[in-house]
Amino acid sequence: MKSSVRPYFINILILALAIVLSIGIGSVMIPPATILKVLAARFPGMMIESNWPETVNTIILQVRLPHTALLILTGSALAGSGAAYQG
Numbered sequence: 001m002k003s004s005v006r007p008y009f010i011n012i013l014i015l016a017l018a019i020v021l022s023i024g025i026g027s028v029m030i031p032p033a034t035i036l037k038v039l040a041a042r043f044p045g046m047m048i049e050s051n052w053p054e055t056v057n058t059i060i061l062q063v064r065l066p067h068t069a070l071l072i073l074t075g076s077a078l079a080g081s082g083a084a085y086q087g
Contacts, residue, residue: 015072019068019072020032020035020036022064022067022068022071023035023060023064023065023068026059026064028055028056028059030056030059030060034052034056035060037052038052038056038057038060038061039060039065042061
């Protein structure tokens with residue numbers, strides 16, 4: 001891997017870890033493996049057996065994932081506006 005690509009790769013890994021932790025931590029703790037299975041089961045063609053309760057599905061897809069997506073968009077907007085202001 002080129003040295004110019006490595007920082008981007010590390011930042012993407014840290015962002016993915018932060019997303020999984022943001023979805024998993026709450027009043028109901030959800031293990032990272034379950035989060036990844038629930039998200040992968042939403043892709044067409046994935047044959048994943050749903051052995052988790054329906055409440056976990058609802059918590060992840062209807063409560064925590066939209067909240068996390070809005071946090072990511074807000075952080076991106078603040079980072080972009082900060083960079084524009086400094087420029």
